[in-house]
Amino acid sequence: MLIAPYQHPLAFIAPLETELDPPATRATVPQSEARHETPAQPQPVALRLRNVEKRFGDNRVLRGIDLDLEAGQFLAIVGKSGCGKSTLLRLLTGLDTPTDGHIGFLDGDGREMTSNARIVFQEPRLLPWFDAADNVAVGLGPTTSKVVARQLAEAALGDVQLAEKAGEWPSKLSGGQRQRVSLARALVSRPGLLALDEPLGALDALTRISMQKLLSRVWRELGATAVLVTHDVAEAVHLADRVIVLEEGRITLDLPVPQPHPRRHGDPELAKLEGRLLAAILGEA
Amino acid sequence: MTTFETFAGTPKTAIQKRPVRLPSLSRDAVLPYLLPALLVVVWQVGSATGWISDRIMPSPTAVLRAFWETASSGALANDIAVSGARALAGLLVGGSIGFLLGLANGVSKLSEQLTDTTLQMLRTIPHLALIPLVILWFGIGEEAKLFLTSLGVLFPIYLNTYHGVRNVDRDLLEMGRIYGMSGWTLFRKVIFPGALPSIFVGLRYGLGIMWLTLIVSESIAASSGIGHMANNAREFMMTDVVVLALLIYAGLGKLADVVARALERRALAWNPVYQTQKEV
Ligand SMILES: Nc1ncnc2c1ncn2[C@@H]1O[C@H](COP(=O)(O)OP(=O)(O)OP(=O)(O)O)[C@@H](O)[C@H]1O
Ligand SMILES: [Mg+2]
Numbered sequence: 001m002l003i004a005p006y007q008h009p010l011a012f013i014a015p016l017e018t019e020l021d022p023p024a025t026r027a028t029v030p031q032s033e034a035r036h037e038t039p040a041q042p043q044p045v046a047l048r049l050r051n052v053e054k055r056f057g058d059n060r061v062l063r064g065i066d067l068d069l070e071a072g073q074f075l076a077i078v079g080k081s082g083c084g085k086s087t088l089l090r091l092l093t094g095l096d097t098p099t100d101g102h103i104g105f106l107d108g109d110g111r112e113m114t115s116n117a118r119i120v121f122q123e124p125r126l127l128p129w130f131d132a133a134d135n136v137a138v139g140l141g142p143t144t145s146k147v148v149a150r151q152l153a154e155a156a157l158g159d160v161q162l163a164e165k166a167g168e169w170p171s172k173l174s175g176g177q178r179q180r181v182s183l184a185r186a187l188v189s190r191p192g193l194l195a196l197d198e199p200l201g202a203l204d205a206l207t208r209i210s211m212q213k214l215l216s217r218v219w220r221e222l223g224a225t226a227v228l229v230t231h232d233v234a235e236a237v238h239l240a241d242r243v244i245v246l247e248e249g250r251i252t253l254d255l256p257v258p259q260p261h262p263r264r265h266g267d268p269e270l271a272k273l274e275g276r277l278l279a280a281i282l283g284e285a
Numbered sequence: 286m287t288t289f290e291t292f293a294g295t296p297k298t299a300i301q302k303r304p305v306r307l308p309s310l311s312r313d314a315v316l317p318y319l320l321p322a323l324l325v326v327v328w329q330v331g332s333a334t335g336w337i338s339d340r341i342m343p344s345p346t347a348v349l350r351a352f353w354e355t356a357s358s359g360a361l362a363n364d365i366a367v368s369g370a371r372a373l374a375g376l377l378v379g380g381s382i383g384f385l386l387g388l389a390n391g392v393s394k395l396s397e398q399l400t401d402t403t404l405q406m407l408r409t410i411p412h413l414a415l416i417p418l419v420i421l422w423f424g425i426g427e428e429a430k431l432f433l434t435s436l437g438v439l440f441p442i443y444l445n446t447y448h449g450v451r452n453v454d455r456d457l458l459e460m461g462r463i464y465g466m467s468g469w470t471l472f473r474k475v476i477f478p479g480a481l482p483s484i485f486v487g488l489r490y491g492l493g494i495m496w497l498t499l500i501v502s503e504s505i506a507a508s509s510g511i512g513h514m515a516n517n518a519r520e521f522m523m524t525d526v527v528v529l530a531l532l533i534y535a536g537l538g539k540l541a542d543v544v545a546r547a548l549e550r551r552a553l554a555w556n557p558v559y560q561t562q563k564e565v
Contacts, residue, residue: 095463125460129478129555138474141465171557185464 044071044225045115045192046106047092053100054087054249061087063249064101069242071108071192074219074226076240078233078281083246085229086197092227093117093195105193117193118186122201124178126170132181133157133166139185156188157181159218176207180214187222194219196228200235209265212238216262233281237274238263245280253280343525348532351525360514365533368510371427372499372537375434380491382435383442384484391450392476404443412436413501425506430499437498438491445487449480482556485549492541500534511537 047069054062061084069075077085090096091103094115105115118139126135136153137144144152154166160180170178179199186194196215200208216239219226230236236243237257245253255277259269325345331337332344339347355361386404390397412433423429453476461475503512511530518526553559 119463121456121460123456125456127457127475127478129481130474138461138464138466142470169555169560171555171560 043107043113043116043192044223045113045117046071046108046110046225047193048104048106049092049101050104051101052088052091052098052103054084054091054096055099061249062091062098065249065251067244067251069225069227071106071225072223073242074228074240076228076230076236076243077246078230078236078243078277079246080281081231084249085246088246089119089195089197089227089229093119093193095119115193116189116191117195118189118191119195119197120179120182120186120199122198124170124175124182126178126181126185128170131167131169132162132173135170135181136184136188139188141189152188153184156184159187159221160184160214176203176211179203179211183215183218187218190222190224192224194222194224194226196226198229198231201231208232208235213262215239220261233274233277234270237270237277238265243273243277245277247281253277340524343528347525348528351523351529355514355526355529361533364509364511364514365537368499368503368512369537371430371434371503371510372495372541374431375499376438376491376495378431379435379438379495380442380488383439383487383491384446386439387443387446387448387484387487388450388480391447391480392472401447404440408440408444413498416502416505420506425508429506430502433502434495434498437494441490441494442484442487445483445490446480449483449487450476452483453479482553485545485553489542489545489549492545493538496534496538496541 047067049065049067052062052065052067053060065088077088079085087096091098094105094117104112107113126132127138130138133150133153136156137146137149139156140149140152154163157163157166160183162177162180162184165173165177165181170181173181179202183199199215200211203211212235215228219239228236228239240257243253243255243257244251245255255273257270257273259267263270328337328342329345332339332342332347337344343351352361355364386400390401390404415433415436419429419432423432457475457479458471461471466474499510500512503510504516507513507516511533515527515530518524518530550559
């Protein structure tokens with residue numbers, strides 16, 4: 001590959017450039033009714049990171065990350081802006097590859113598998129020219145037949161309590177509703193790993209709380225492994241089984257949150273953990 | 286003080302006196318045509334009183350008569366059909382070349398490097414300046430007009446398609462890629478719809494240039510069509526036919542724009558701009 005100083009804005013859509021895994025192929029014509037009676041549970045992914053490094057030029061963004069994540073666990077990553085949270089998340093979903101070190105995606109028996117991750121971004125990134133259900137159907141990949149995709153999409157919209165908005169353009173939805181469509185798009189293929197990059201960052205406080213409830217419920221129903229990047233320490237403690245603090249590309253704190261799900265907002269035990277985390281991030285520990 | 290009071294008083298009485306309120310929909314339909322209708326009335330009155338000389342500008346009734354005469358002989362329908370077919374052919378040829386080049390250069394860096402600079406250079410030549418050369422090449426046959434109209438339509442459609450494709454939201458492209466789209470699927474679901482608003486701008490701009498080119502090239506070199514009709518009439522000092530030809534061009538131009546707008550509204554129904562227009 002040549003190192004061209006001029007980057008064409010669309011250069012990255014060149015079909016050859018596929019360090020990316022194909023979309024989850026599990027969406028091969030499941031019967032939507034069958035899915036509702038006996039939901040096809042995803043294979044939750046366990047993660048194993050060994051000495052993972054990521055450099056952009058001279059910028060060492062991640063410096064030797066070691067991390068083991070059990071299948072089905074909910075991990076939250078917190079840290080200051082620019083500390084490499086999004087970069088780590090992209091590596092975990094297979095969207096990007098580490099410069100050094102190894103990332104393993106493991107199935108239930110500890111064998112390596114290809115990642116079947118889905119990511120939700122801070123912005124919903126919906127296609128404005130598709131209605132809500134067709135946007136969700138994008139999550140099934142191009143191989144699913146149209147009719148089946150539509151059915152599955154409408155069911156997934158039901159899971160995020162938006163069934164009645166299936167035929168609505170994104171421009172007619174509120175910010176919270178758009179983000180729920182985007183969540184449904186990530187869920188519809190029943191991924192084994194759900195990656196969330198500040199998915200609630202752009203929402204108002206009340207919508208955030210109800211979205212946190214929704215996220216927690218959806219994650220428990222899906223049974224997938226989840227990784228959430230957030231600025232909000234309270235959110236991390238409320239949702240996750242385990243919170244890691246990232247600082248200058250290293251994990252500086254790894255804090256388990258043993259409280260059972262679902263959790264109550266305002267639980268004093270959680271508030272204590274939140275205090276510890278904040279102190280660690282702000283360097284007062 | 287007093288003027289203010291009377292001023293404030295007038296509309297009140299006017300509202301009270303008004304017997305029937307026009308339904309707002311028909312008002313919307315009528316208002317845009319108020320000014321043209323008024324102009325025609327002034328024009329007719331001016332002609333009737335001799336204030337506007339017949340030599341300079343025939344009266345509206347004379348134009349109507351000319352319309353009736355040319356229409357009943359079948360000459361008008363024939364000329365309109367010929368001009369319409371030329372316009373359409375030019376649009377199809379020039380439009381598709383511009384569209385395909387715009388897509389190719391928007392998506393492929395190689396194609397862009399190969400052709401964009403050349404196209405940008407060619408674009409700066411006023412295509413009507415090529416008329417003498419085109420007549421030398423093609424004579425005054427259909428090829429000459431097809432060539433000129435296609436050339437005129439090509440650039441606005443090229444530029445806007447290219448611009449549209451290049452400016453497709455990169456976050457959406459990344460999303461599409463993450464969800465396994467590539468090649469044709471990515472184009473069909475993300476790139477093309479994203480570029481469509483810009484492509485429509487190009488189309489409507491191109492339509493304007495299409496008629497302009499056709500008028501000019503038909504009046505310089507043609508043996509049929511509206512432009513030829515006008516030019517022929519000029520030789521015989523038939524100002525009424527000349528004005529009729531102008532009105533027909535205006536009508537055809539408006540028709541093309543209405544069709545393009547309707548297409549645009551249909552294709553871009555997802556766009557909030559068109560949704561609000563629909564509701565108002
Ligand atoms: N594609 C890239 N090319 C070059 N540098 C990058 C790239 N992506 C990220 N970086 C750099 O990596 C560092 C970490 O970025 P990252 O987006 O992971 O931060 P973050 O922790 O997610 O921050 P925030 O909380 O603000 O989202 C930044 O210094 C950024 O400039
Ligand atoms: Mg980030």
